[in-house]
Amino acid sequence: MEKEKVYVGSRGSKLAVTQTNWMIDQLRTANPDVDFEIKIIKTRGDKVQNRPLDEIGGKGLFTKEIEDELLSGEIQMAVHSMKDMPAALPEGLMLAAPPVREDPADVLVTHADVWGLEALPEGAVIGTGSKRRMFQIAQMRPDIQCVNIRGNIDTRIRKLDSEHLDGIILAAAGMKRLGVYDNPNYNVVPLEPTDFICAPAQGILAVEVCEDHFKMRKMIEKVKDQQAELQMKAERAFLVALNGDCHLPIGAYCDIGRNGRLTLHGIYGDASGEHLAMASMMGHCCEAEDLGRRLAEQLKGEVEG
DSSP states (O other): OOOEEEEEEEOSSHHHHHHHHHHHHHHHHHOTTEEEEEEEOOOHHHHOOSSOGGGSOSTTTTTHHHHHHHHHTSOSEEEEEGGGOOSSOOTTEEEOOOOOOOOOOEEEEESSOOSSGGGSOTTOEEEOOOHHHHHHHHHHOTTOEEEOOOSOHHHHHHHHHHTTOSEEEEEHHHHHHHTOSSOTTSEEEEEOTTTSOOOTTTTOEEEEEETTOHHHHHHHHTTOOHHHHHHHHHHHHHHHHTTOOTTSOEEEEEEEOTTSOEEEEEEEEOTTSSSEEEEEEEEOGGGHHHHHHHHHHHHHHHHHO
């Protein structure tokens, strides 16, 4: 009997392909009667590499072309990095339950023997293309100069030397998925996500499907992780309530305590970085999305008045 065929859309970067193939492996194990096949789709964000993200467009830079094929039926499922997902999805699409979360933290990659950003030399130069990261660094160390860098993880690590940087900021999840986290050529310093707040749902894979494709949703449900789902709900609700995109510094991390209570840490600011607010809020696991919305409202009030 011929297996059912499911095409899974992905960007073509090394990281995107690696994490999509990882997801496909989980799905194949849970759904042995289905043949999952990756389809590479180039997005606008992949095509323009020489300009900062906030200059080349807003929402959907790394998702629109993939979502178009999802809506047309060319693919039945798409796998993205959750942190690339805009606040609002196209009508008819939804995020299915996520698999287990990889390390959510940002990391400092440097040649210096330091324990954190605070220990870098005065006037250090750090590479990052993220306003969220830039503005948090500016709050902690106003003397540090941030310069914009883009490209895949390998490219950005090479720029540590080619652009004579004191360090770069990357997501731990991508480095671990690619197997470049532990390397004798550089020092990787984790930045605690409750202090240096990560992008909403960083380290979680976004598995996007059509809302009315119940069979596909059921396949994905078999590999979901309940903790990752709770964190996704709280952190995404925070992002959605702020209508977030790459123009604004927005970060959120949901910590789940031993007693099952959630602590959501959030950061929000204006495009200039002149007004930046950070706060935490606690709640029960049954109110994850409401917690995200309430913290967003609080921080929005502080920033916008």
